[in-house]
Amino acid sequence: MALIEHLTQEYLRTKKLPHIWCPGCGNGIVTAALIRAIERTGYDQRDVVIVSGIGCSSRAAGYLNFNTLHTTHGRALAFATGLKMARPELKLFVIMGDGDCSAIGGNHFIHAARRNIDLNAVIINNHIYGMTGGQHSPLTPTGMKATTAPRGTLERPFDLLVLARGAGATFAARGIAAQPRQLEQLIVRGATHKGFSVVEALSPCPIAYGRRNKLGGAVEMLRSMKDSSISVERAAETEDAELKDKTITGVIYSFDAPEYAEEYYRSISDNKG
C-alpha cells in the first residue's frame, strides 16, 4: 500500500484525476505498469521525458508527473528523435496507440527502428481508434467490426513486432493488460536495452471495440486476453498448429546493434580529435 501511495504522489499529477478514460479501459493498467517500470529503472524524474501523440492512449502523458511532450497524431517518434539527438542523456518513453503508431505514424515508426535510436516505444494496442469513435485501425484483426467496418474489416492487420524487426528494431516485447506485472518487467527490459525498443501492450477497449464485437465487458475481455496468450518460452515448446490463435507474450527478440545517438556523438568527437 505504501508503495502505491508513494508512486501515486511522486509520479501522477493527482490534481488532474479523475482521468478521462472510460470505465474498464485498459489504458490505466498500462500507464500504471509504465510508472512502476520507470520507478524500477531508478531514473531521476528530471531525466525522464514522456512523449505522446494523439488518441486515448496518448492522454496518459497528461497524468504523468515527468517532463512531457504531447504532440500531434502519429508524430511522437519524430519529436522524440530530435529530443534524443539533442540531449542523448535523457530517458525517453514514447506512448502511442495502435492507429497512432502504425497508420499515420508508420513512417516515423519504421525509421526510428531503422536508426536504432534509444527510444522506448510503448504501444497500447486496443485494435481500434477509440477517441474518434471506434474506426478500424491497421491492427484490427480481419473480420472484426468497427464503425467504419460495419460488416467486419477485410483488411489484414500488421504484426507490429515483425514490422519493427524488418525495419531494424533491436528489442521487441509483447505484454497484455491482463498480466500487468509481466508488462512492467517488459517495459523495464525495453528501457534498459540500448537502442530502439518496442513494447506492445494489448489492452481492452470495451467501449469502442468490445461492445461492437460482442466481446463482453472489461473483465471478459481481460480473461479472454489471458486465456489466448502464451509466453514465448512455452510457445517454443508448443506445436505451431496450436499457436495459431495465440498471442505470444514476453521478449520476442533482443540483440545488440550500434545505437544512433551514441554513434553520432562518437563520430563527431573522433573527427574533432
Added chain:
Amino acid sequence: MVQSEVKFISGNEACAEGAFYAQARFYAGYPITPSSEIAQIASERLPTLGGCYVQMEDEIASIAAIIGASCCGVKSFTATSGPGFSLMQENLGVAIMGEVPCVIINVQRSGPSTGLATSPAQADIMQCRWGTHGDHAIIALTPSSVQECYELTIRAFNLSEKYRSPVVILSDKTVAQMREKVILFTPGEVELLERKKPTGSPGEYLSFRPDDDGIPPMASFGDPHLLRITSSTHNEQGFTDDDPSNAFTLIRRLYDKIEDNADDITQIKTYFMEDAETTFITFGITARAALNAVHKLREEGNKVGLINLLTMWPFPACKIKEAVANCRSLLVPEMNLGQLVREVERACCAKEVHSYTKSNGKNIFPGEIIQAWRDSL
C-alpha cells in the same frame, strides 16, 4: 580587433552562416530543391561545432525533430521548399501552440504542388500566414539579398527566442541561389538573444504562465524545472483544458504576443521616399528589380520610391502607412497572382493601389515594373 570576414556565397549558404552565428546547433531536414544546400552545409558544419544534423524521413518529421531538440534548449532549424513547407504546416502549429522557438527556412518555388520544379515564385505569402489551421500569429522575414539572408537568419533566431515562437524565413529560389558579397559579423558584434529561463523554484514553475510581457519563461528538458509542452489547448500548467474562457485567453495571448509587438518585430527598408509620388512596395528578389526600376525612373526625373519589406508577418502596416503618407499612389509588383497587394490595400485603403503580378516561374524584370508604372498613370 577581429576583422570582419568577407565572403562570396549564395543566399542559402548565407542562411546557414547566419544560423551558425546565432548559435543554432541542431538541424533536421529532408532534401528538396532549391533548399538542399542548407542541409548539406549543416551536415558538414554542425558536427564540427558540437551540434547535430539529422536527416529525417520527411518534412513532417523534420519540423517535429527541431521542436523536440529546441525543447532541450538547443537552437534548432530546418529548411525546405513548397511541397515540404506544405507538409510542415501541421507541426508548425505545434511550435505555435507549444511556444517552442525554432526557425524554418522556406525557399519559395513555383506551385501549386510540384509546380515548375524548380522555378522561382513568391506565392507562399498566405500559406505562411495561414497554412496551419486555427487562429494564430506568425513571424516571417523576407530577405532580398545574400547579405539579408545572413542578417535576417540571425534576427530570426533572436525573435524566435525572444517571443518563444517559430519564425519563418521566406526566401525565394533566386535569392537563395544567387551569389553575392557578404560581410560576416565578428563574434559579439550582434547581440544574440536567448529565451527567458524560469527563475523561481522548480515546484512553482508553470510551463505556460506568462510574465507581464505575455511570454512564459521556458525550462529545458533535463532542467530541475519540469517542462510540459502540449499541442492541445491548455492551461498555464500545460494540461489540456477545454474551458472556453481559458481557451480564449490562450488563443488571444498567442496572437497578441506577436501582433502587439509588430513595431519591434517588423522592418522595412525605404529608398527615395522623401519626395516620392508613387511608391513600389515589394520584397525578396522582386525588390531588387524594383530598386533598379526606381533608379532608371529617377534618372528620367520621375518621383518614385521603394519600400522593401524585410518582414512579411506580422504585416508592417504601420511602418508602411507612415512611409507612404505623402504618396499619391502605390504599385505592388509580386511573383504570384496578388497576395501582397491585398494586404497593402488593407493597410493603405485611402491610397490608389496598383498591382503587377507574374506567375509563370520567371522573375519580374525592371522593365516590366517601369511599364506597369507607366500603365498606372
